[in-house]
Amino acid sequence: DAGVIQSPRHEVTEMGQEVTLRCKPISGHDYLFWYRQTMMRGLELLIYFNNNVPIDDSGMPEDRFSAKMPNASFSTLKIQPSEPRDSAVYFCASSPLAGQVGSDTQYFGPGTRLTVL
Amino acid sequence: DAKTTQPNSMESNEEEPVHLPCNHSTISGTDYIHWYRQLPSQGPEYVIHGLTSNVNNRMASLAIAEDRKSSTLILHRATLRDAAVYYCILRDAASWGKLQFGAGTQVVVTP
Numbered sequence: 364d365a366g367v368i369q370s371p372r373h374e375v376t377e378m379g380q381e382v383t384l385r386c387k388p389i390s391g392h393d394y395l396f397w398y399r400q401t402m403m404r405g406l407e408l409l410i411y412f413n414n415n416v417p418i419d420d421s422g423m424p425e426d427r428f429s430a431k432m433p434n435a436s437f438s439t440l441k442i443q444p445s446e447p448r449d450s451a452v453y454f455c456a457s458s459p460l461a462g463q464v465g466s467d468t469q470y471f472g473p474g475t476r477l478t479v480l
Numbered sequence: 481d482a483k484t485t486q487p488n489s490m491e492s493n494e495e496e497p498v499h500l501p502c503n504h505s506t507i508s509g510t511d512y513i514h515w516y517r518q519l520p521s522q523g524p525e526y527v528i529h530g531l532t533s534n535v536n537n538r539m540a541s542l543a544i545a546e547d548r549k550s551s552t553l554i555l556h557r558a559t560l561r562d563a564a565v566y567y568c569i570l571r572d573a574a575s576w577g578k579l580q581f582g583a584g585t586q587v588v589v590t591p
Binding site: 367396405406407408411419454456467468469470471472473474 | 512514522523524525526529567578579580581582583584
């Protein structure tokens with residue numbers, strides 16, 4: 364398997380623009396997670412899905428952030444409008460259902476480095 | 481949520497063992513101890529986890545204190561590729577999905 368795939372790997376945009384980050388989880392995984400990493404706050408869980416349904420979005424910073432999972436093989440994290448403080452590395456991770464092989468592990472993608480000018 | 485405490489950094493010579501401590505004095509009975517590491521410019525990767533007994537895998541060993549208030553990740557022979565930030569995380573079986581990362585320990589390996 365190719366692992367978790369994220370695109371783009373780098374994104375530079377201007378303040379006020381809409382940004383869409385994309386994630387393809389490992390095939391067969393039922394859980395999908397979005398994290399954000401900054402120097403100040405470290406790695407933070409933003410939201411996670413189970414079978415395409417959002418389970419916990421308490422980490423989403425504000426209404427400018429939204430995440431969707433229209434099907435089992437694709438998820439997006441959207442920021443509208445973007446602000447300079449949103450600059451960070453955004454990671455997507457996936458995991459199998461509890462009880463399945465590897466379910467104790469979250470498999471992370473390479474991340475998207477977002478810079479908002 | 482129960483928290484963990486780790487040293488900010490540790491240094492080791494190549495091919496020597498590395499012992500990474502983690503304190504978790506408020507751990508609950510349903511908390512699993514997980515370790516992840518993050519190599520430069522990469523996403524975190526799973527290393528090992530355990531509940532009560534010591535655990536071994538191809539990457540490392542996990543030694544858990546009898547009272548479970550602390551644990552130690554052991555890299556038996558450090559290589560330059562082991563230079564990374566190592567995170568000790570408590571994962572509640574009830575809130576299975578959540579991983580709360582702390583600051584971790586930066587491991588530096590010198591040749």
